[in-house]
Amino acid sequence: xxxxxLTKEGEDRSFPAVAEPPENRRQKMVKALWISIWLFxxxxxxxxxxxxxxxxxxxxxxxxxxxxxxxxxxxLVFRTARRMPVRRVLFSLAVLTAQATVLSLAxxxxxxxxFVNVSxxxxxxxxxxxxxxxxxxxxxxxxxxxNAVPGGTAYLAGLLIPALMGGYAMxxxxxxxxxxxxxxxxxxxxxxxxANEERLRMARDLHxxxxxxxxxxxxxxxxxxxxxxxxxxxxxxxxxxxxxxxRQALVDVREAVSGxxxxxxxxxxxxxxxxLAAAGVLADLPRPPADDLPEAAESAxxxxxxEAVTNVVRHSGAKHCRVTLETHQTLxxxxxELTVTDDGASDGPSTPGNGLTGLxxxxxxxxxxxxxxxxxxxxxxxxxxxxxxxx
Numbered sequence: 365x366x367x368x369x370l371t372k373e374g375e376d377r378s379f380p381a382v383a384e385p386p387e388n389r390r391q392k393m394v395k396a397l398w399i400s401i402w403l404f405x406x407x408x409x410x411x412x413x414x415x416x417x418x419x420x421x422x423x424x425x426x427x428x429x430x431x432x433x434x435x436x437x438x439x440l441v442f443r444t445a446r447r448m449p450v451r452r453v454l455f456s457l458a459v460l461t462a463q464a465t466v467l468s469l470a471x472x473x474x475x476x477x478x479f480v481n482v483s484x485x486x487x488x489x490x491x492x493x494x495x496x497x498x499x500x501x502x503x504x505x506x507x508x509x510x511n512a513v514p515g516g517t518a519y520l521a522g523l524l525i526p527a528l529m530g531g532y533a534m535x536x537x538x539x540x541x542x543x544x545x546x547x548x549x550x551x552x553x554x555x556x557x558x559a560n561e562e563r564l565r566m567a568r569d570l571h572x573x574x575x576x577x578x579x580x581x582x583x584x585x586x587x588x589x590x591x592x593x594x595x596x597x598x599x600x601x602x603x604x605x606x607x608x609x610x611r612q613a614l615v616d617v618r619e620a621v622s623g624x625x626x627x628x629x630x631x632x633x634x635x636x637x638x639x640l641a642a643a644g645v646l647a648d649l650p651r652p653p654a655d656d657l658p659e660a661a662e663s664a665x666x667x668x669x670x671e672a673v674t675n676v677v678r679h680s681g682a683k684h685c686r687v688t689l690e691t692h693q694t695l696x697x698x699x700x701e702l703t704v705t706d707d708g709a710s711d712g713p714s715t716p717g718n719g720l721t722g723l724x725x726x727x728x729x730x731x732x733x734x735x736x737x738x739x740x741x742x743x744x745x746x747x748x749x750x751x752x753x754x755x
Contacts, residue, residue: 403434403481406430406434406477406478406481408474408475408477409426409430409467409471409474409475409477409478410430411474412426412471412472412474412475413426413427413430416471416472416474418471422470422471425470426467426470426471429463429466429467430467432463433460433463433464433467433478433481436456436459436460436463437460437481437485439456440453440456440457440460440485440489441485441488441489448489450490450491450494453489453490454490454494454498456489457482457485457486457489457490457498460478460481460482460485461479461482461502461505463478464476464478464479464481464482464509465505465509468509468513468516469509469512469513472513472514472515473510473513473514473515473516473518473519474519476506476509476510476513476516476519476520476523477519477523479502479503479505479506479509479523479527480506480523480526480527480530482502483499483502483503483506483527483528483530483531484530484531484534485534486498486499486502486531486534487499487530487531487532487533487534487535487537487538488534488537488538491538492535492538492539495531495534495535495538496532496535499527499528499531499532499535500528502527502531503524503527503528503531506520506523506524506527507520507524510523564722564725567722568667568722568723568725568726570617571719571722572667572670572671572719572722574613574617575671575674575719576635576639576670576671576673576674577609577610577612577613577616578613579639579674579677579678580609580638580639580642580677581606581609581610581613583639583642583643583677584602584603584605584606584609584642585602585606587599587602587642588602588603588606605642627663627666627667627670628662628663628666629652629653629657629662629665629666629669629689630652631666632666632669632670632673633649633650633652633669633687635670635673636649636669636670636673636687637649639673639674639677640673640676640677640685642677643676643677644683645676645677645682645683645684645685645706646683646684646685647685647686647687648684648685648686648687649687650687650688650689653689653700657700657752658752660730660750661700661730661732661750661751661752664723664726664727664730664732664748664750665689665700665702665748665750667722667723667726668702668704668723668726668727668734668746668748669687669702669704671719671720671722671723671746672687672704672746673685673704674719675719675744675746676704676706676708676744679708680706680708680709680744681708681709682706682707682708682709683707684706684707685704685705685706686703686704686705686706687702687703687704687705688701688702688703688705689701689702689703690703691752696751697751697752697753698751698752698753699732699749699750699751699752700749700750700751700752701747701748701749702747702748702749703745703746703747704745704746704747705739705743705744705745705746706743706744707742707743708742708743708744709742720734720736720746723748727748727749727750730750730751731750731751732748732749732750732751733748733749734746734747734748734749735747
């Protein structure tokens with residue numbers, strides 16, 4: 365008994381998947397079986413060769429012609445999974461049509477069934493814009509040839525419907541296969557986009573997490589170095605702070621990788637107070653909002669506060685930093701606005717880096733926005749806005 369092969373999703377792969385070429389011998393056999401069903405119509409020519417009263421030469425030539433027809437038919441149908449040039453397919457169909465016409469005129473009405481296979485092959489191998497005409501043409505040629513063959517009109521009624529219905533059925537199947545291919549490609553594209561979005565999220569999270577924590581560690585390390593050896597107790601306190609920050613950064617990174625971390629405004633305000641005090645910056649910070657904020661909005665503003673404070677500590681050389689958190693009523697609804705202003709020299713690069721780019725993406729995803737720029741010879745202002753109601 366042949367085992368059934370299952371994919372990761374539990375899909376039975378003992379049969380070939382739609383719109384995919386067979387992958388093993390069993391799938392090739394299954395596909396050959398389905399294709400061979402249409403060869404049932406060739407039983408009439410075979411019977412005619414055996415008991416049709418033809419001469420030995422006619423039987424030999426008819427048998428060779430039938431074998432050539434079947435071989436060409438199978439070659440064309442088996443290759444439908446590949447994208448063959450339309451001209452090559454049309455040439456192959458012309459060869460099949462010529463064989464069917466010659467064999468029908470030479471050997472009799474039993475051979476008219478070859479046109480059914482021509483119609484089916486036409487619907488399976490050609491795009492719909494061609495096959496809808498070639499199926500009709502093969503059926504029309506069947507009718508013309510039947511009138512030229514003795515007794516052919518008696519077979520015509522039983523062959524016209526299979527030729528038309530079989531050909532157009534294959535046109536529909538080919539369209540379904542093409543749609544399946546496009547859906548599979550679209551699903552792969554969506555999966556790739558989702559993976560890229562997750563990579564961007566991880567990049568933003570890690571930048572925001574490590575940029576703030578490493579800046580604080582660097583700052584406190586410099587302070588501890590300046591305090592040694594004259595102030596060993598103060599230096600030891602700075603080293604203890606470094607240890608605490610590094611441990612918290614490790615926890616934050618693990619939570620971010622796990623996808624569970626959601627920064628809060630109270631926590632980031634407390635962290636901003638510590639970072640600014642360690643850098644010798646006089647901080648003017650607001651109280652945390654009393655009302656519960658939407659999780660997505662609070663998280664985006666918390667990331668914005670962390671990035672802004674990190675830039676103040678690392679790049680500005682400021683002496684004062686003011687943070688405000690206000691709610692404004694707009695035509696689109698209430699908006700919560702976070703503003704971080706410093707009086708630094710602002711001699712750093714004016715182009716936004718990875719941090720501000722990531723913040724812009726976060727805020728725009730919620731229907732908000734970010735503005736940042738210099739406010740004069742000295743000073744830099746960052747403003748983040750998020751709607752308090754769903755966009």
